[in-house]
Amino acid sequence: EDQVTQSPEALRLQEGESSSLNCSYTVSGLRGLFWYRQDPGKGPEFLFTLYSAGEEKEKERLKATLTKKESFLHITAPKPEDSATYLCAVQASNSGGSNYKLTFGKGTLLTVNP
């Protein structure tokens, strides 16, 4: 069974204090790993898709990296507006009845204090 574990569950940073969020996964064949941002009362907002180990993608203060077992979301010099829950999801190459099923982690709640 595919599994996604995100850590820490919650992270509190001061504005400008860089850090990383972790997403560990277990799948029998990774087709893609996805990062989303979710604000309270909103749907998840797409950030990145990573497909192979060694791949990196950047968007503003965010940088996502991927290894064979985990992904990191690095946040450089965060601002209060970066506060949100960050979700990681994986798509396995054998997704059963749905060939595009995403398995999500529970997320990391990031709070950036001014």
Next chain:
Amino acid sequence: SAVISQKPSRDICQRGTSLTIQCQVDSQVTMMFWYRQQPGQSLTLIATANQGSEATYESGFVIDKFPISRPNLTFSTLTVSNMSPEDSSIYLCSARLWNTGELFFGEGSRLTVL
């Protein structure tokens, strides 16, 4: 990107009643999905909405409880039938863009069952 509109955005329902959630996408999409997000939990795929045919349900979800329609490429409905308090959750529509393959989400429909 895509804009996915869901309605209602929230509702309070009585036990034993049914509610239909509508989802409209403003872009060309290949696949549409329905997810559930229970408090403190990760997103769980309910089913893949197939155009013009029966939806493909994930383990633990059945058509009698969650009938789904997709009459055209950009519109789908999810009905939550014979509701109980355990059905209180956020229901999210998502769609995969045909050109990028990225998966986008609607804002969600928050249901509370009394």
